[in-house]
Amino acid sequence: MLNPVTPAFEDQLRSLLPAVAFKEDTAPYMSEPRGRHAGTGIVVAPASTEEVAALVKACAAASVGIIPYGGGTGLVGGQLSDQGPKPVVLSLERMNKVRAVYPTENVLVCDAGVILADVQKAAEDADRLFPLSLASEGSARIGGVLSTNAGGVNVLRYGNARALCLGLEVVRPDGTIWHGLTRLRKDNTGYDLRDLIIGAEGTLGVITGAALKLSPRPVGIGAALMAVSSPQAALDLLALAGARIGDGISAFEIMHRQGMDFLAEVGPKQREPLDEIPEWSVLIDVGLPAGLSPDAALEGVFEDGFEQGLVTDGVIAQSRAQRQELWDIRENIPEANRRIGSISSHDVALPLSVIPAFIEQAGAALAALGDFRINCFGHLGDGNLHYNVFPAKGRSRDDYDGQAADVKRIVHDLVAQMDGSVSAEHGIGRLKVADLEKYGDPVKLAMLRAVKDALDPKGIMNPGAVIEAKPAQ
The missing domain is CATH 3.30.70.2740 (Alpha-Beta Plaits)
Structure with a gap:
């Protein structure tokens, strides 16, 4: 049974951590992007793994719930709760350092509170690429990205967050620290605890650091928007593009005209690149090594697709600015959805x-x-x-x-x-717990509960997320 944060317990935490760690204005942490749900709790932002460990150890001893908080961009309520005893909201925002970059290893090591866009910039400064890209990359933090196993637009080529992580540093529910921040690509020494923590949404521990995979930066990049006759035609065009370009395809997005209509209706306003808005279209993004032309590759896909009756119209970006204009259409559709x-x-x-x-x-x-x-x-x-x-x-x-x-x-x-x-890429959070119970395989659910009980027997880590919280005894 969990206990609420009391004034006496808050005083105890204040004796363990500096005053700057405590957020007096908690309102920004108590709502989610769509404004549909609210949270409660005190907000504490440790600045180091050791401070996180001290906080978690105190919460474990007092049976007080902890909700790890990254950038607050999640859409399934994993970062807030107004149910159950008042918890500690553990923000990672002050753990925001890139610890090291190893260009020859294609590895970057950072705190879990580093914003995704800052990881991308640190990789770029080393002439490398961190390919995970999300609409919320300007505010999402690495700990949350890994905890939800985020995907984004480049999964086709580079995989989701799990595929881009080599090692983790994690504070366990009892306050001990797992020093798993390896840069190794091969390590067959037992269960893969890294993969267990990634996607657990903070229910098995608090990620405090990560070793991330980098990639060479593609020399030739390009994008094209192509009108297709149907979803089946889009799927056939994906196969055709894969046969022609292979791993050079970074992203392959499908869009219905309703998204374009929403943009025209409520904004953000976009320049329509085709003469007529198609019923269905695909946005293809490619990244190729030196010596290969992205324009030629995309032209070949268009020509073959047109000959096979899959493509009816299209435009190939002639500059980086035009490429960004095409991506702006895709990336602004969620904002138009929100406005509707x-x-x-x-x-x-x-x-x-x-x-x-x-x-x-x-x-x-x-x-x-x-x-x-x-x-x-x-x-x-x-x-x-x-x-x-x-x-x-x-x-x-x-x-x-x-x-x-x-x-x-x-x-x-x-x-x-x-x-x-x-749930493809947003996780379960609290909003989809009932969906997981309804549609999940019973054996899988039993295994999930067994893992949760073994690693977090008091149920203090993100209670009510992913797995139903333990009933009061």
């Missing part, structure tokens, strides 16, 4: 071959339920769709009271039937 206000949003993953059938069947099922606008877009290259359902034009989501649960059920039931996942 969804009835129900879904971050799902599916086997690539079933995606066209999913889009068709989900659309038909929702049309039978009511009048909706559907904005389907995302990372086709790795099977991750953002399938978001919105009110009909001229109506608000308040007009659909009581239907959000039915919308989610229709979408998630179909995803489960097609052997997909109801």
